[in-house]
Amino acid sequence: MYRYDEFDAAFVRERTEQFSDQVKRRVAGELTEDQFRPLRLMNGLYLQLHAYMLRVAVPYGTLNSRQMHKLAHIARTYDRGYGHFTTRQNIQYNWPKLQDVPKILEELAEVEMHAIQTSGNCIRNVTTDQFAGAAHDEIIDPRPVAEIIRQWSSLHPEFSFLPRKFKIAITGAQQDRAAVKFHDIGLMANEKDGQVGWRVFVGGGLGRTPMVAKEINDFVPHEDLLAYLEAILRVYNLHGRRDNKYKARIKILVHETGIEQIREEVEAEFAQLKDGVLTLPQDELDRISTYFAAPPFAADADDVLDAEQHALENAQYAKFLKRNLFKHRQPGYTSITISLKSVGEVPGDASDAQMDAIAELAREFSFDELRVSHEQNLVLPHVKKSDVRAIYERLVEIGLAEGNAGLISDIIACPGLDYCALANARSIPIAQDIAKRFADRENEFGELKVKISGCINACGHHHVGHIGILGVEKKGTELYQITVGGDATEQAAVGNILGRGVTGDEVPDALEKLLNVYMDQRENADEPFLDAFRRLGEAPFKEALYG
Amino acid sequence: MKVITGNELLSGAVVYFYGKDRWGMDLQQAQIFEDKAPEVDELLAAAAKKDKVVSLEAIPVEKHDNQLVQTNRLREQIRANGPTVGTYGRQHLSEADYVSL
Numbered sequence: 001m002y003r004y005d006e007f008d009a010a011f012v013r014e015r016t017e018q019f020s021d022q023v024k025r026r027v028a029g030e031l032t033e034d035q036f037r038p039l040r041l042m043n044g045l046y047l048q049l050h051a052y053m054l055r056v057a058v059p060y061g062t063l064n065s066r067q068m069h070k071l072a073h074i075a076r077t078y079d080r081g082y083g084h085f086t087t088r089q090n091i092q093y094n095w096p097k098l099q100d101v102p103k104i105l106e107e108l109a110e111v112e113m114h115a116i117q118t119s120g121n122c123i124r125n126v127t128t129d130q131f132a133g134a135a136h137d138e139i140i141d142p143r144p145v146a147e148i149i150r151q152w153s154s155l156h157p158e159f160s161f162l163p164r165k166f167k168i169a170i171t172g173a174q175q176d177r178a179a180v181k182f183h184d185i186g187l188m189a190n191e192k193d194g195q196v197g198w199r200v201f202v203g204g205g206l207g208r209t210p211m212v213a214k215e216i217n218d219f220v221p222h223e224d225l226l227a228y229l230e231a232i233l234r235v236y237n238l239h240g241r242r243d244n245k246y247k248a249r250i251k252i253l254v255h256e257t258g259i260e261q262i263r264e265e266v267e268a269e270f271a272q273l274k275d276g277v278l279t280l281p282q283d284e285l286d287r288i289s290t291y292f293a294a295p296p297f298a299a300d301a302d303d304v305l306d307a308e309q310h311a312l313e314n315a316q317y318a319k320f321l322k323r324n325l326f327k328h329r330q331p332g333y334t335s336i337t338i339s340l341k342s343v344g345e346v347p348g349d350a351s352d353a354q355m356d357a358i359a360e361l362a363r364e365f366s367f368d369e370l371r372v373s374h375e376q377n378l379v380l381p382h383v384k385k386s387d388v389r390a391i392y393e394r395l396v397e398i399g400l401a402e403g404n405a406g407l408i409s410d411i412i413a414c415p416g417l418d419y420c421a422l423a424n425a426r427s428i429p430i431a432q433d434i435a436k437r438f439a440d441r442e443n444e445f446g447e448l449k450v451k452i453s454g455c456i457n458a459c460g461h462h463h464v465g466h467i468g469i470l471g472v473e474k475k476g477t478e479l480y481q482i483t484v485g486g487d488a489t490e491q492a493a494v495g496n497i498l499g500r501g502v503t504g505d506e507v508p509d510a511l512e513k514l515l516n517v518y519m520d521q522r523e524n525a526d527e528p529f530l531d532a533f534r535r536l537g538e539a540p541f542k543e544a545l546y547g
Numbered sequence: 548m549k550v551i552t553g554n555e556l557l558s559g560a561v562v563y564f565y566g567k568d569r570w571g572m573d574l575q576q577a578q579i580f581e582d583k584a585p586e587v588d589e590l591l592a593a594a595a596k597k598d599k600v601v602s603l604e605a606i607p608v609e610k611h612d613n614q615l616v617q618t619n620r621l622r623e624q625i626r627a628n629g630p631t632v633g634t635y636g637r638q639h640l641s642e643a644d645y646v647s648l
Contacts, residue, residue: 033601049625050559050560050626050638097557349633417621
């Protein structure tokens with residue numbers, strides 16, 4: 001994985017020193033809260049309902065064991081012994097004290113991590129496919145380009161005060177596991193005339209105005225990508241609305257202006273930038289790519305996993321094999337999803353002990369690599385198939401052996417009203433109730449993505465859940481709107497709202513009604529919930545829910 | 548009726564105005580104001596100027612049995628009692644090495 005150069009190390013160190021001084025001045029009363037707030041937000045420090053919350057960037061969701069041990073150490077030393085992995089592939093700590101944050105940032109810098117640009121109206125942490133560099137269906141490993149985007153966007157002086165926050169996602173595979181069409185810019189690898197470049201999508205997003213991104217260019221070569229991104233950002237920075245934060249994202253600009261005109265303006269800007277200083281030389285791309293070279297896979301690794309035999313021995317292990325392994329590009333290897341969705345637990349949370357144990361698994365079995373997925377799970381990307389059983393047994397010991405990846409209990413849920421100052425309703429208890437209700441039957445339902453947000457800001461991606469749940473507050477009561485048919489993949493779709501909200505207690509029953517429609521009317525056991533919904537339309541689901 | 552609340556600067560802990568420049572974590576001890584009491588805005592402005600409690604606001608409460616102060620908004624109940632999930636409870640002022648109040 002990438003290692004900091006002198007520039008990276010210097011700017012992270014300098015920022016840590018600056019923030020340490022700013023905290024001292026704040027405590028001494030030399031800075032008011034109004035002066036301090038933007039400074040702390042630039043360093044990922046929010047004030048939530050109960051305490052400060054520190055959001056730490058995990059660049060494109062990639063970690064090594066040393067970094068994961070450090071995250072565990074921070075949880076243990078400065079927080080309450082756990083961290084929360086997020087849909088932005090980051091980690092959040094919910095209980096740090098203000099005067100400890102400079103020390104936390106110093107400790108993060110020791111392992112080449114920071115919290116810069118995890119908040120504010122700037123380009124946020126670039127996200128990608130959690131199986132990048134390992135997936136069997138990849139055209140190209142997107143991480144070198146993601147790293148180059150990280151370098152370009154870090155402390156970019158022109159883009160530090162954009163109209164609103166800006167999120168970029170990138171995938172090197174044709175199957176989109178990074179939700180690129182729901183980002184301000186989405187990049188998807190593409191082949192043209194034997195060359196690999198990037199399809200560029202712009203103007204996607206969730207929040208109060210969910211939109212599927214539109215394709216602005218079907219092929220941008222590597223060498224032109226930064227210039228093209230800069231051209232998009234310049235057009236957005238110039239025309240994006242600053243008078244209304246709810247209309248400030250680029251999706252609104254694209255929607256109101258039209259993709260054709262936006263494309264014209266971007267192309268005009270790009271013509272000015274092309275072949276300039278932002279042109280990416282192949283030798284620089286090659287240099288960055290060496291950091292992401294494939295690990296030394298064993299050529300003779302055993303390529304057989306006897307799932308049927310294991311099913312006879314241990315049903316839970318068989319379920320784990322079926323759900324939590326992802327096909328690797330290297331014969332004899334697999335990627336393992338470590339579900340942070342044990343039934344009844346908080347989605348995305350991991351204790352310090354669990355983080356330490358997972359770090360050791362990565363060191364021993366996965367070439368020291370770990371990934372954070374936008375679905376709030378962790379991934380061991382490069383595991384020998386012959387090691388899977390040993391890893392499973394170790395996961396059992398730490399309570400993280402749930403074989404539920406992609407099933408109904410593998411729920412994305414934002415922190416919701418239990419923690420978040422913006423939330424209107426709780427998300428976590430709803431996720432726990434759903435998981436408890438359906439865990440025993442989840443294999444019957446097959447792939448089913450449930451996503452829960454505690455407010456319209458949609459951090460829980462409810463718009464793109466096969467079943468989405470949005471918490472709202474009405475006259476002091478939490479109500480939950482249910483949507484069906486959302487899809488975060490390359491077939492991107494925003495879910496349909498079925499009708500009025502239901503109370504939290506009623507949510508599991510409501511889902512049961514939807515699932516009954518699916519089970520009764522699916523063509524066969526191989527037709528997934530989402531396909532059945534697309535075939536049947538919303539009417540039978542609406543009828544089941546509201547009569 | 549209203550009480551004044553905010554988050555203590557160093558710990559971020561939820562605190563309530565007890566009166567006479569005192570703040571603490573117990574909603575029951577919060578000074579209660581009538582809805583339109585003019586001093587609420589003055590006290591909020593004074594606390595903002597002092598700047599040791601942030602995210603200041605006046606929240607509606609109810610008094611029951613002449614004793615118990617309650618807030619009907621779930622948001623405020625969670626602020627007063629901690630997350631409804633897990634066993635983490637609230638942030639405590641005593642957890643900070645130094646508390647600004």
